[in-house]
Amino acid sequence: MNVYIGSQNPTKKAAVKSEFPEDEIIGVDVESKVSAQPFSDEETLEGAINRARECAAMKKADLGIGLEGGVMEIGEDLYLCNWGALIDHRENLYTASGARIRLPDEIKKELEKGLELGEVMDRYTAKQNVRKNEGAIGIFTNGAIIREEMFQHIVRLLKGQWEFDR
Numbered sequence: 001m002n003v004y005i006g007s008q009n010p011t012k013k014a015a016v017k018s019e020f021p022e023d024e025i026i027g028v029d030v031e032s033k034v035s036a037q038p039f040s041d042e043e044t045l046e047g048a049i050n051r052a053r054e055c056a057a058m059k060k061a062d063l064g065i066g067l068e069g070g071v072m073e074i075g076e077d078l079y080l081c082n083w084g085a086l087i088d089h090r091e092n093l094y095t096a097s098g099a100r101i102r103l104p105d106e107i108k109k110e111l112e113k114g115l116e117l118g119e120v121m122d123r124y125t126a127k128q129n130v131r132k133n134e135g136a137i138g139i140f141t142n143g144a145i146i147r148e149e150m151f152q153h154i155v156r157l158l159k160g161q162w163e164f165d166r
């Protein structure tokens with residue numbers, strides 16, 4: 001099968017490859033059509049679905065997958081949230097979300113100024129490309145769950161639902 005994933009981010013591509021080891025994984029830049037920094041579950045999910053749709057529409061695609069990272073508010077708190085969508089050639093849509101953790105207040109303040117979490121994390125950790133490596137989730141869990149593993153879980157949930165239907 002040709003599995004298209006709507007991102008060139010290595011954590012997203014590797015997560016899909018680990019759940020579809022026998023298949024061809026093709027990473028493509030597509031548009032999420034939501035803000036660069038989604039601020040709710042709804043917006044993050046919409047981004048994932050938009051990415052999956054564009055992937056599923058590719059000529060050679062058997063499956064299209066979209067993974068989107070964002071944040072969402074619960075009361076005064078800001079949580080990391082991640083959503084995935086899978087669309088097959090019959091246009092069936094499956095969705096799933098990943099683990100979430102509360103972000104520290106200093107990170108929340110920066111995001112409320114309009115900065116992207118990717119930038120904020122690089123500045124906070126004095127590292128480069130945190131988003132392409134362990135991610136915010138990896139930093140704030142002391143490496144217990146890194147971004148790739150968090151995405152793996154989402155892809156496994158998507159694949160399982162799709163297989164259940166077949």
Ligand SMILES: O=P(O)(O)OP(=O)(O)OP(=O)(O)OC[C@H]1O[C@@H](n2cnc3c(O)ncnc32)[C@H](O)[C@@H]1O
Nearest residue numbers: 007009036037068069116117118121131135136137
């Ligand atoms: O190239 P794409 O696929 O867009 O990958 P991305 O790293 O930008 O990831 P998303 O667009 O899905 O995430 C939306 C925003 O949230 C940031 N982000 C989300 N999760 C993150 C994490 O765990 N660590 C660092 N930044 C994160 C990311 O940098 C973006 O600014």
Ligand SMILES: [Mg+2]
Nearest residue numbers: 032036037069
């Ligand atoms: Mg992005």
